[in-house]
Amino acid sequence: xxxxxxxxxLRRIAHxxxxxxxxxxxxxxxxxxxxxxPLGARLVExxxxxxxxxxxxxxxxxxxxxxxxxxxxxxxxxVTDIPLDLTGKTVVLVDDVLFTGRTVRAALDxxxxxxxxxxxxxxxxxxxxxxxxxxxxxxxxxxxxxxKDEVVDVSxxxxxxxEMLEPGEGR
Amino acid sequence: MSRxxxxxxxxxxxxxxxxxxxxxxxxxxxxxxxxxxVPTLRGRTVATLFFEASTxxxxxxxxxxxxxxxxxxxxxxxxSSLEKGESLRDTVETIDAMGIxxxxxxxxxAGVPSQVTGWTSAAVVNAGDxxxxxxxxxxxxxxxxxxxxxxxxxxxxxxxxxxxxxxxVGDICFSRVARSDVLxxxxxxxxxxxxxxxxxxxxxxxxxxxxxxxxxxxxxxDLDVVYLLRIQAERAGQVLLPELDEYHSRFGLTRExxxxxxxxxLVMHPGPMIRGVEIAPEAADLPGSLVTRQVRNGVLVRxxxxxxxxxxxxxxxxxxxxxxxx
Numbered sequence: 223x224x225x226x227x228x229x230x231x232l233r234r235i236a237h238x239x240x241x242x243x244x245x246x247x248x249x250x251x252x253x254x255x256x257x258x259x260p261l262g263a264r265l266v267e268x269x270x271x272x273x274x275x276x277x278x279x280x281x282x283x284x285x286x287x288x289x290x291x292x293x294x295x296x297x298x299x300x301v302t303d304i305p306l307d308l309t310g311k312t313v314v315l316v317d318d319v320l321f322t323g324r325t326v327r328a329a330l331d332x333x334x335x336x337x338x339x340x341x342x343x344x345x346x347x348x349x350x351x352x353x354x355x356x357x358x359x360x361x362x363x364x365x366x367x368x369x370k371d372e373v374v375d376v377s378x379x380x381x382x383x384x385e386m387l388e389p390g391e392g393r
Numbered sequence: 394m395s396r397x398x399x400x401x402x403x404x405x406x407x408x409x410x411x412x413x414x415x416x417x418x419x420x421x422x423x424x425x426x427x428x429x430x431v432p433t434l435r436g437r438t439v440a441t442l443f444f445e446a447s448t449x450x451x452x453x454x455x456x457x458x459x460x461x462x463x464x465x466x467x468x469x470x471x472x473s474s475l476e477k478g479e480s481l482r483d484t485v486e487t488i489d490a491m492g493i494x495x496x497x498x499x500x501x502x503a504g505v506p507s508q509v510t511g512w513t514s515a516a517v518v519n520a521g522d523x524x525x526x527x528x529x530x531x532x533x534x535x536x537x538x539x540x541x542x543x544x545x546x547x548x549x550x551x552x553x554x555x556x557x558x559x560x561x562v563g564d565i566c567f568s569r570v571a572r573s574d575v576l577x578x579x580x581x582x583x584x585x586x587x588x589x590x591x592x593x594x595x596x597x598x599x600x601x602x603x604x605x606x607x608x609x610x611x612x613x614x615d616l617d618v619v620y621l622l623r624i625q626a627e628r629a630g631q632v633l634l635p636e637l638d639e640y641h642s643r644f645g646l647t648r649e650x651x652x653x654x655x656x657x658x659l660v661m662h663p664g665p666m667i668r669g670v671e672i673a674p675e676a677a678d679l680p681g682s683l684v685t686r687q688v689r690n691g692v693l694v695r696x697x698x699x700x701x702x703x704x705x706x707x708x709x710x711x712x713x714x715x716x717x718x719x
Contacts, residue, residue, distance in 0.1 A: 283419065287432060301422065302422050331432065335426060
């Protein structure tokens, strides 16, 4: 999937969100740090263009909520910034890749600390399977069958599958 | 696996200090929430072992631990079996046997926290040992300076203190805060001047990356940060220290000296502050005074320290293969 592909998928997801929610009333887009940040920001631009309305946008870091904090460093540059109380809002959570579902589970806990959302929907650019929890996406850019040991890299420039790095390399 | 402890600022080095500062930033957002708590250290236990009086440091550590959802156990020496003659080692081993993940230790003798590491499998944090060190105080001081510089000068948050002139005034010789602060400030690149009567300076400045003077008025105008230490009143009148009035007029931040300070000069104090001795009552409430901010930041920085020391010890095995691209 190349840059244009990612762009088209995001545009389609934007239309699906508007259709599914009958507009953008009380909608908040929340990008999951770090992969969902740029995608979420772009999605907010697209929603605004299509509907001519401003959509609230925030970011959330789930490091404090993970069940495996020992494996993943807390990233200081990945900040939580939720500009409003989420009570009564419809939240569209955005991430780059949906894999085991553990990050999303942590994100649901983290979101709950910012108010009781009316509903939470999940948008991901790539669903690569191998779920370990009962979590499913509402909007998917691309379903991508993978092996468990492969790495999927998503950015606004495209989607790439690679071999898993040795522990300690990269990421 | 050898555990990480925090006994001295030198355990962290410059990179470690930066790491703590950045981690503390993410607790700022948590502190603003209606319920300022995250579940990160749920199921872990942090014990505070204070063999010497303290209110703010102990409460600060306990608040920091609770914000991370850790369980907190408080040990107070005066109501313990130490009174019945139990040795320090037996006390520590007893508490360790209850299953503790971190011990926060304060003791009037230097080196006790380091000794404690040999008697427990928990991570040990030095919360002040004798005249040796008080590393979390130095970390919160660095954090407060970093934050104040960014707000006052409109510059980016930076732990690069190059060119910053910091004066530490008062009881340098007997102060663990001074020792940790000098180490931390100089690691970050600041120029540190120690300002005190000769009797309250260390006998030799060897190993102190700082210069010393007894002339506060001579250096005051050049300082970006005036850091006042508490004068332990019980020392007044001894050979070590002139009378408190004389101390105040020579080394205190008097009203006159406070009026001379530049608008952007920062005034700090680790507390407890004795108004009328090291600081004039009015000067303590100046807009440049960061004293309450130091206390507030103490909680953020101590949360960061506890998380740093305990995040390597998650309970239960987690499949590492879930890491990539998730």
